[in-house]
Amino acid sequence: MDLDPSLTALHRLGGFFVLRTAGGADRRLPTLARTYGPGRPDVHGDPLTTRVRRVAGALGTPEERVAASVAQQGLAARLWSVALGCAALHGAVPDLAPPLLRWDPEAGAPDDLWLTEVRPLPGDAGTIARLVLHGHLEPLAGALRARHRLAPGLLRGNAASALAGAARELDRWGRRHGRTDVCARASSLAAELLAHPLLAGTGTLTGTAFRRRSCCLYYRVPGGGVCGDCCFGRPPRSSPRAPSG
Template sequence: MDLDPELAALRPLGGFFLLRVAGEPPRPLPTLAQTYAHLSSDVHGDPLTFRVRKVARALRAPEERIGASVAQQGLAARLWSAALGCAVLYGGLPDLDPRLLRWDPDGSAPDDLWLTEVRALPGDAATLAATVLDGHLEPLSAALRARHPVAPGLLRGNAASALAGAARQLERWAHAHRRPEAAARARALTAELLAHPLLADTGTRTDTPAGTAFRRRSCCLYYRVPGGGVCGDCCFTRPPRSSPHAPSG
């Protein structure tokens, strides 16, 4: 199945899977390539720092590194969802080169992404890994760590958690719409991706009737925001009390 110019097959999957490909953004927006490369300390000229501080304020987080973790996981979820959704439903994915994706750091969740051109790529696990992990999440991690004291294991745990979450949502949709082949392909691709060297030590994957289950070995720090608690795949079963520092994985 060829990619259509509007990637319309993603629309029924929900906002995390959607890529805007028609029209122009409402105002000039940075590309993700510019976002990853920018090291300015001026918050108005640094979209990544702007996003981290926006998320931290919204969560009432006591530390900016919590905002960095949550912001990174949100963007990872968007990228994995769009890429995995295309790979499953089309059998290929659009080129998500950071130079082709515009991003609104002041947008709401899920993050707004505009793809300026649809170029088809293969939909295999190796291409997914090269596109999302190598093309986005590693440079995003490096950019965040240049600004905030966030452990690399934590960020890779976030990347794996975001992938597993996208797979579960896609599998649920496939089962609800009687698309067992789509559910099976989502599960198989996710298994290959979670075995990638950058993700293999981040947690444990389990196949269940409800979809791909994942238990990570690190914590995203969400428990440290007021009323946050622990996430369903957290290494903790209850919020830690004695230490302000979560495992980094």
Template sequence: MLRVAARPPRPLPTLADAYADRAPDGPDPLAARVRKVAAGTGAPEERVAASVAHLGLAARLAAVALGCAALHGAVPDLAPGLLRWDPEATAPDDLWLTDVRPRPADLIGEVLLEGHLLPLARVLAARHRLAPGLLRGNAASAVAGAAGQLDRWARDRGRPDVARRTATAAERLFAHPYLSGTGTFTGPAFRRRSCCLYYRVPAGGVCGDCCFTRPPRSSPRAPSG
């Protein structure tokens, strides 16, 4: 769900604020989310919490963009300045779109990848020493996960039109240079070439699309893809 309101019920930063460079003593919604994830997961390193936080926000944004493309054949303008974000909340209470401006579904790469996942990755890579390949893999995993959920929803409800639009939007995203080469995407199935580091969270294990089949034992660092 994406909430729509010109004025959310309380003051919230925009995602443009989250992606911006800022003074150390200024409000920092992205740092707040990383701290929240670290506290909630017990992540042993800040970079692990940052990767998990990145994957969660990427999945949230991918679900919104792909869901609209699949169900309505269009995507909303999700310009970071239009999206208010509560870094202390989780879906569906974290994102508020302040103005609805439909855009053609074939612009989903511009809206999702260039508008959000690229600038988000740049900030997190600079702050937390996260490899670009890891962050690209997180973005790809988020897109594939959203596509898989939509495909199952469409097939369970006899909506082949939604399944087709889901596949078209996902294929368009995986053809984008940012996601190209991040893994093997066949249908809604995906196997990434990097690891999000979730296995380093206590009792975390590996994700279903991870490049590992079991948690690594010896090296604290996962391949970056």
């Protein structure tokens, strides 16, 4: 396994793939391990609540439930992008354990992440599932459900949508740069990960196109509409609570 200690190759893939490394992180920033831990939404300094409120303000929505969904999908997209990008380029991934990753909940999009130590691991689907699905997205979903009225199916759909989106971007980059090997590895990994028990049944992958079976609630953002992979063909009529899987 061979990983550049600075992970500089990821920078050329685009902003969602960038992972800052040693020396750049402000030690006052929370780790993702702390972010997923117990917290109280009414207490200043809870990183997850800070992020949800930051996203709500950026979207202009009074519904923290909607902002929580968008925030979760944004962080999921960053984690999948880093893992898939490294695996597709190098056949290896860095250890993304939550205590090793610092995060700025006040930053804009895409989420700012710093990895405090680069420890190479195999770039197979099983390792990526352990790092991203079990290491991050399960505890993140649990923390969000404890603070907001979010259905498990919605959060699983967000995770699957973010994974498919990362694979699609890698496929586009690979085709533009004549790296069919990157396209093939990204596609194979995405298909295997979407078959994982935590993501199975969340949608249908056809080539690089994904159609999910749940809705992320973005249509409830002022001026928002349905996403390209949404289960809805058009925004549902306004209602107190939308179907979310």
